[in-house]
Amino acid sequence: MALGGPGRQLRALLRASLGPRVQGQRAESGPAPRRAPRRLAVEGNIAVGKSTFVKLLVKTFPEWHIAAEPITTWQNIQAVGTPTAGPPQSVGNLLDMMYQQPSRWSYTFQTFSLLSRLKAQLAPSPERLWQAQQPMHVFERTVYSDRYIFAKNLFENRFLNDVEWAIYQNWHSFLLQEFTSHMLLDGFIYLQAAPQICLKRLHRRARVEEKGLELGYLEQLHAQHEDWFIHKVTELHFEHLKKTPVLVLDVNEDFSEVAAKQEELMRKVCRALTLSYSEFTWW
Numbered sequence: 293m294a295l296g297g298p299g300r301q302l303r304a305l306l307r308a309s310l311g312p313r314v315q316g317q318r319a320e321s322g323p324a325p326r327r328a329p330r331r332l333a334v335e336g337n338i339a340v341g342k343s344t345f346v347k348l349l350v351k352t353f354p355e356w357h358i359a360a361e362p363i364t365t366w367q368n369i370q371a372v373g374t375p376t377a378g379p380p381q382s383v384g385n386l387l388d389m390m391y392q393q394p395s396r397w398s399y400t401f402q403t404f405s406l407l408s409r410l411k412a413q414l415a416p417s418p419e420r421l422w423q424a425q426q427p428m429h430v431f432e433r434t435v436y437s438d439r440y441i442f443a444k445n446l447f448e449n450r451f452l453n454d455v456e457w458a459i460y461q462n463w464h465s466f467l468l469q470e471f472t473s474h475m476l477l478d479g480f481i482y483l484q485a486a487p488q489i490c491l492k493r494l495h496r497r498a499r500v501e502e503k504g505l506e507l508g509y510l511e512q513l514h515a516q517h518e519d520w521f522i523h524k525v526t527e528l529h530f531e532h533l534k535k536t537p538v539l540v541l542d543v544n545e546d547f548s549e550v551a552a553k554q555e556e557l558m559r560k561v562c563r564a565l566t567l568s569y570s571e572f573t574w575w
């Protein structure tokens with residue numbers, strides 16, 4: 293478990309942001325001040341346990357809002373613009389197509405996953421979050437992992453050719469520059485586990501599209517995460533991203549039935565965010 297320099301950075305950043313982001317002063321008996329929601333992203337390998345971890349976050353911090361990864365959107369590409377009555381029809385499962393024929397479908401997948409992640413990060417925080425005492429908007433993966441984990445890995449395996457990679461990066465840089473203020477994050481939580489552990493969890497979950505995935509692929513994705521978050525050798529193209537703090541949590545251990553382990557993880561999140569754990573233990 294590593295909560296060293298990056299953890300300290302995250303604490304400092306959040307402490308610095310507390311004052312100015314309170315909108316309006318609390319009057320004697322007036323309404324509570326509105327705090328702009330902070331934005332955190334959870335990153336990690338396939339099946340490392342991101343969805344499981346964010347469920348734990350919501351159990352511990354019920355007022356937080358989670359933006360789940362839009363996987364069902366990728367599994368059911370909707371026809372648009374057809375003048376038929378009734379709900380839109382699915383015209384294909386792009387996740388499955390990408391895994392079945394990566395050379396053919398990787399570019400299509402990455403442009404669409406980028407679009408869907410961009411929409412998720414541009415979406416305003418729900419109104420109820422603005423009333424919360426410690427409002428937090430949590431994203432399961434981001435436009436950044438789209439490029440610096442998945443697309444980069446596909447390019448390095450030649451499933452994106454030079455032209456596709458150049459065009460993808462062009463779009464990515466352009467869109468993120470256009471929407472910079474919406475893309476800022478207060479921190480990343482990197483869930484770290486051995487690829488072998490992820491493979492076991494992947495097999496246990498048994499998502500149909502992933503049945504052909506092998507250890508080698510999870511090892512490559514693990515290396516991409518480590519290069520970005522731990523060794524810091526990935527070339528990043530956004531200044532704010534280079535400064536975004538990272539909290540690393542070791543999730544090799546099974547915490548599903550171990551309350552003490554769950555509490556330890558949540559305490560680490562609280563400590564990194566300078567929140568009092570006792571205010572949130574409602575379960």
Ligand SMILES: Nc1ncnc2c1ncn2[C@@H]1O[C@H](COP(=O)(O)OP(=O)(O)OP(=O)(O)O)[C@@H](O)[C@H]1O
Pocket residue numbers: 336337338339340341342343344345361493494496497543544545546547548
């Ligand atoms: N710490 C853990 N110990 C044991 N099993 C776990 C742990 N975390 C998650 N799991 C199990 O591993 C499987 C994958 O977990 P989950 O769906 O949360 O992964 P994910 O990171 O969200 O996956 P993806 O990358 O595909 O979105 C599930 O069956 C889940 O119950």
Ligand SMILES: Nc1nc(=O)c2ncn([C@H]3C[C@H](O)[C@@H](CO)O3)c2[nH]1
Pocket residue numbers: 338361363387390401402405437438442443502
């Ligand atoms: N190629 C590719 N690019 C992405 O940006 C990306 N994001 C997620 N995934 C895959 C991993 C899981 O199977 C499944 C759910 O996370 O979707 C991706 N695959």
